[in-house]
Amino acid sequence: MTTARAIRLTEFGGPEVMHLDTAEVPAPAAGEVQLRQTAIGFNFIDVYQRMGRYPLPSPTGLGHEAAGVVDAVGAGVTDLKVGDRVVYMNAGVGAYAERRNVPADKLVLLPAGITDEDAAAVFFKAMTAQFLVKKTYHVQPGDIVVVHAAAGGVGQILCRWAKALGATVIGTAGSAAKCEVARAAGCDAAVDYTQADWVAQVVAATGGRKARVVYDSVAKDTFLGSLDCTAPFGMVVLFGGASGPAPLIEPELLNKKGCLFLTRPSVFPHNADTATFRANAKDVFDAMASGAVRASIGARFRLDQVADAHRMAEARANAGAIVMTP
Template sequence: MTEARVVRVHGFGGPDAMSIETVTLPPPGPGEVLMRQTAIGFNFIDVYQRKGVYPLPLPTGLGHEAAGVVEAIGDGVTDFAVGDHVAYMNAGLGAYADRRVVAADRLVALPPDLSDEMAAALLFKGMTAQYLLKRTYAVQPGDTILVHAASGGVGSILSRWAKALGATVIGTASSAAKCEAARAAGCDVAIDYSQPNWAEQVIEATGGRKARVVYDSVGRDTFLKSLDCAAPFGLVVIFGAASGPAPAIEPELLNKKGCLFLTRPSVFPHNADAATFRANAADLFNAITASMVKVEIGARFPLSDIAEAHRAAEARKTMGATIIIP
């Protein structure tokens, strides 16, 4: 038996709703792997789930992604061996832990040149950017796209990768400093969406053509104006709600705004089986090798300070990726 420190939520609420508990893990069963986790990825969905915006059965763990080292394998596991460096982003809640038993088909082997910290910082966010750029809409050279929160974890990856694919990238962020970070991440133009006329600035930046695709992870504060920024027959993609859920609209509004398409996708269905997950991860790893994707680790928090990590994220005090060190 192996002891592990894990984060648990017994009641939805603020950052202090999380507590660290010690549990005993069973040996890995058939098709399972015991991981010693060395780096855990933080994603804003963790905040939503802790607060109950996305309700979960209680008590619950938190966290979707981590990287680490295989310590033991169960019967039937042939893809991995003790000592391998691996990562996951779709193994169910519970990544906030220093050790974990994980189904082997949810793991991907890390390339030798990709550190555990970078994998934890990149996998969930990079896989999100991968499906947005390759599946939700296949971005082509010459496309103009709008990326909200372009200085954030997903936004900065999305912007840099789209630029490498040949797109013109208009980014938004919530402050002048974050706009500068968005430009550093590859945006051709960066606009402060806290300004009341930000949508007009986006339209002006595109020469009036507007964006072929709008990627909106902010939600409530940006959604309606995002519709104004999409070109006729354009696509508006809602994939997050950093400011709160996007308001409901009548379908007729999409017609009035230019026969627009609207979608609300998720990373998990795009990586539902092992073969698809590993193929998408290979695409991401190739993009990393080609320098099309990279990320700055903006903050590191020890697992014991998990509440502080959540407070910093909710106060929008972080840029780039945040990782948790067990």
């Protein structure tokens, strides 16, 4: 038995509801390993869960993603050993911690060329991008792709990966400065979606051609415009809601807009079994090795500064990933 600091919530609400507590961490049970975490990733789902929008039991921890070193191995674990560097993104909430026990089948060995910090910054986001560009809609050479929130952690990865797959990529972001970040992430053009004519600007950027797929993680502020950016028989992929839930629509609207396809996928079902999860992770690591995926870290915080990290994310004041250190 050892002790470790971890973020705990006893109620849901603003950033102030997160508290740094010390708790005992038992020896790992059968099928588990104990991790000494070295870098913790932030994802916007953490905000939703802290607010109570995505229900969790109370009290609860927070966080889905971290990298670290195996310090102890439970009975029956044969594919990991003490000292292994690993990363995870779906081992149950509780990643905001110095140390924790994790099911071994939720872990992936880190290649030597990827640092712990880069892994924590990119893994969840890159696994999200992987199922978006390879499974939800398989981006092909010549496709026109629109990526909202293109300056964010997932957005930058999506833009680079879609570009590497041969697409023309139009990014949108919430300010001129963020549009510059989107262009640096590989976008052929970037448009400020706070401008009233942003849809017309997106379509004009491709010479009047609309997108085969629009990846929308902003929702409330962009969703109806996303429908207008999509070519007939194209797909709108709604995978988040940074500005709030998407407006409700009648299904007939999809017909009127060009027989569009609309989907609301999630990263976890796409990685539900261990073999698929590790195969998708290898795809991510290969993309990192090729340069198609890069860890773009926009801000770093200590674990005791977690409230500041959440405030920055909610204000959409960051460009790139947020990483926390225990």
